[in-house]
Amino acid sequence: MKISSRLAIxxxxxxxxxxFCGKCKIxxxxxxxxxxxxxxxxxxxxxxxNTAGLTQIASPKVGITMNKSLDxxxxxxxxxxxxxxxxxxxxxxSNPNSNCPIGKNIHKVLDCHFDEIQKNFxxxxxxxxxxxxxxxxxxxxxx
Amino acid sequence: MKISSRLAIxxxxxxxxxxFCGKCKIxxxxxxxxxxxxxxxxxxxxxxxNTAGLTQIASPKVGITMNKSLDxxxxxxxxxxxxxxxxxxxxxxSNPNSNCPIGKNIHKVLDCHFDEIQKNFxxxxxxxxxxxxxxxxxxxxxx
DNA sequence: AATTACTGTAACAACATTAGTTACAGTAAT
DNA sequence: ATTACTGTAACTAATGTTGTTACAGTAATT
Numbered sequence: 001m002k003i004s005s006r007l008a009i010x011x012x013x014x015x016x017x018x019x020f021c022g023k024c025k026i027x028x029x030x031x032x033x034x035x036x037x038x039x040x041x042x043x044x045x046x047x048x049x050n051t052a053g054l055t056q057i058a059s060p061k062v063g064i065t066m067n068k069s070l071d072x073x074x075x076x077x078x079x080x081x082x083x084x085x086x087x088x089x090x091x092x093x094s095n096p097n098s099n100c101p102i103g104k105n106i107h108k109v110l111d112c113h114f115d116e117i118q119k120n121f122x123x124x125x126x127x128x129x130x131x132x133x134x135x136x137x138x139x140x141x142x143x
Numbered sequence: 144m145k146i147s148s149r150l151a152i153x154x155x156x157x158x159x160x161x162x163f164c165g166k167c168k169i170x171x172x173x174x175x176x177x178x179x180x181x182x183x184x185x186x187x188x189x190x191x192x193n194t195a196g197l198t199q200i201a202s203p204k205v206g207i208t209m210n211k212s213l214d215x216x217x218x219x220x221x222x223x224x225x226x227x228x229x230x231x232x233x234x235x236x237s238n239p240n241s242n243c244p245i246g247k248n249i250h251k252v253l254d255c256h257f258d259e260i261q262k263n264f265x266x267x268x269x270x271x272x273x274x275x276x277x278x279x280x281x282x283x284x285x286x
Numbered sequence: 287a288a289t290t291a292c293t294g295t296a297a298c299a300a301c302a303t304t305a306g307t308t309a310c311a312g313t314a315a316t
Numbered sequence: 317a318t319t320a321c322t323g324t325a326a327c328t329a330a331t332g333t334t335g336t337t338a339c340a341g342t343a344a345t346t
Contacts, residue, residue, distance in 0.1 A: 001226060001332095003144045004304065005234035008253060012236070016245045027321065034243040037236055038306055043322065064322095075256075083144060091148035091333090093155070093180055100177040101284050102159045109279045110151060113218075117267045124260045136252045141244050144303095147333065170292065181335055186293065207293095234304090 006082040009035055010045050011075060011133065017055070017066055018134055026064045045082055052081035070134050076126035089118040149225040152178055153188050154218060154276065160198070160209055161277055169207045188225055195224035213277050219269035232261040 016034050017026055024030060028046065032039040046064065049055040054068055054077065092110075096103035159177045160169055167173060171189065175182040189207065192198040197211055197220065235253075239246035 001144050001146045001232075002229065002304095003233045005236050006304085008233065008235045008249075011253065012239065012245060012249050015249070016243070019245055029321085034240050034246045035236055036238045036240045036246065040308085040324090041306070043324085047323065086145065089144075090146045090151065092151045093148050093178055095179045096155065097177050097179045100159070102155060102162055102280065103177045103179065105280050105283045106151075106155050106158070108283060109276055110154065113271050113276075117264070120267050121260070121264050124263055128256050133252055133256075137245060137248050140248045140251060145333095149333085172292085183295090183337085184335070187295085190294065 003079070004083050006045055007075065007079050009037065009041070010049060010078045010082050011130070013042060013045060013049075014054070014066070014070070014073065014078075014130055015134055015137060017064055018070055018130075019137075021065060028064075031064075048081050049078075052077065054078075054081065070131035071129060073130040074126040075128045075130070075133075076122055079122075079125050088114075089121065090114040146222070147226050149188055150218065150222050152180065152184070153192060153221045153225050154273070156185060156188060156192075157197070157209070157213070157216065157221070157273055158277055158280060160207055161213055161273075162280075164208060171207075174207075191224050192221075195220065197221075197224065213274035214272060216273040217269040218271045218273070218276075219265055222265075222268050231257075232264065233257040 012035050013031055016031055020026055020030075028039040028042040031042045035042065046055060054073060055064060055066055092107070096106050098104045155178050156174055159174055163169055163173075171182040171185040174185045178185065189198055197216060198207055198209055233253075235250070239249050241247045
């Protein structure tokens with residue numbers, strides 16, 4: 001399994017909006033150049049970020065702006081907005097044989113472990129704020 | 144992203160081998176009945192577990208046995224054997240524009256976070272021993 | 287040596303997801 | 317009305333998942 005590149009792209013997108021906000025007019029074309037990807041891919045991702053309430057599409061000729069402060073956005077928010085199709089991280093075989101003692105109880109035994117691992121994974125994602133990434137990248141640029 | 148059902152199936156497989164070892168002849172057909180899945184899927188997974196050195200295919204008419212104690216196997220070992228195609232959990236857009244300050248530095252800033260999250264995820268998986276799952280399921284069966 | 291009961295694997299199909307692209311209608315400032 | 321964008325549908329190609337058929341290979345048993 002792999003986490004789709006849409007997560008990295010959405011992080012890149014938001015850091016670029018933040019860095020160039022006020023300096024250039026930010027369009028999907030402009031972002032596509034920085035990320036080196038087709039503008040329609042950006043527009044699709046921006047549409048998901050909009051639905052999630054993170055960005056704000058200003059009217060044409062004005063450009064894209066952020067709706068939330070970077071301090072209020074974590075990469076978990078982005079993961080949910082652009083990658084997470086489903087509530088469960090782990091797939092399961094659908095109909096274990098309930099006449100078999102293992103088949104009957106496998107779900108009970110695994111579910112709590114899978115839940116815990118997923119919660120932990122999601123909590124690691126929500127520990128990373130976009131504001132911290134922005135300041136990290138700022139430090140590198142200035143050095 | 145989703146972790147494939149092959150992980151849950153391989154856990155089920157090993158718990159069933161463990162539970163029925165000595166009581167029945169364990170074949171892919173037998174396991175398929177408990178798991179309620181096509182025998183060839185089991186054979187493919189068993190082939191991966193064999194490559195990883197976890198199970199031992201005895202000769203036909205003898206059945207499958209474990210090569211390692213359940214205390215030495217974690218669900219991380221199974222995840223690596225049956226699910227993990229690649230070393231990195233996170234996909235990344237391939238060629239961020241190095242003329243853009245964000246594009247130039249996005250990798251440096253993200254890689255350490257992604258690495259840490261992946262290491263943590265893998266370590267959660269390796270905390271779950273098959274022996275502990277076997278005793279959990281045993282408790283439920285006896286209760 | 288032939289039979290039997292398995293495994294190992296190739297080949298295929300259906301489906302979902304990812305990633306990239308073209309095309310075009312809709313919209314709001316100018 | 318024009319212009320410069322966004323939003324989205326539709327499509328392609330590649331890849332991964334899950335399930336299936338078919339059959340060669342193998343080792344205990346007879």
